[in-house]
Amino acid sequence: MNANLHMIIKELYLKDLSACRTLAKKLAMLLKTGDIITLDGNLGTGKTEFCRAIIHALGYNEDVPSPTFNLVQVYEPELDDMETPAVWHIDLYRLENEEDVFELGIEDAFDTAVTLIEWPEKMGRFLPQEHLKINLKMAATEEARSITFAGGAYWQKKLGALEV
Ligand SMILES: Nc1ncnc2c1ncn2[C@@H]1O[C@H](COP(=O)(O)OP(=O)(O)OP(=O)(O)O)[C@@H](O)[C@H]1O
Numbered sequence: 796m797n798a799n800l801h802m803i804i805k806e807l808y809l810k811d812l813s814a815c816r817t818l819a820k821k822l823a824m825l826l827k828t829g830d831i832i833t834l835d836g837n838l839g840t841g842k843t844e845f846c847r848a849i850i851h852a853l854g855y856n857e858d859v860p861s862p863t864f865n866l867v868q869v870y871e872p873e874l875d876d877m878e879t880p881a882v883w884h885i886d887l888y889r890l891e892n893e894e895d896v897f898e899l900g901i902e903d904a905f906d907t908a909v910t911l912i913e914w915p916e917k918m919g920r921f922l923p924q925e926h927l928k929i930n931l932k933m934a935a936t937e938e939a940r941s942i943t944f945a946g947g948a949y950w951q952k953k954l955g956a957l958e959v
């Protein structure tokens with residue numbers, strides 16, 4: 796793998812859930828169809844909360860349940876809405892074999908939607924290399940988190956000015 800593909804772009808300290816949501820909203824405003832974001836981090840670090848904030852910020856006002864059981868939740872814009880990207884929110888925690896990912900129709904998402912993937916390591920070699928890698932870690936207090944963004948040149952350029 797090309798070593799430049801996932802250079803650390805930035806590491807930010809988020810003091811609480813509200814800071815996480817604010818950052819997710821700012822990131823959402825930069826996203827376009829075709830963008831793939833993976834979220835790593837232990838159980839309960841806030842991967843789903845982060846995705847939820849992105850999806851709401853893109854204008855989807857409905858509930859955003861964790862896709863733990865369905866594995867995929869799809870959000871589609873209204874037919875006359877040419878601006879809002881579709882979103883595929885995917886949680887691969889329960890995926891047993893890498894190959895099973897194709898049963899989800901995931902390759903369609905890569906071209907036609909913004910794809911957010913929790914537990915990306917479960918799809919192993921089928922994960923496209925060009926993606927933004929987000930890592931969430933617990934920090935000093937119960938609500939504090941440390942977040943790291945890593946990616947290639949495309950993401951470095953896009954996230955240059957992103958701050959909490
Ligand atoms: N700063 C924070 N960011 C995100 N979640 C937070 C924060 N502080 C507290 N929380 C709480 O932590 C929990 C995070 O749960 P969430 O489902 O988002 O985790 P997850 O990483 O998706 O877990 P899983 O691996 O089970 O999918 C929520 O209950 C949320 O309210």
Ligand SMILES: [Mg+2]
Nearest residue numbers: 842843861913
């Ligand atoms: Mg989750």
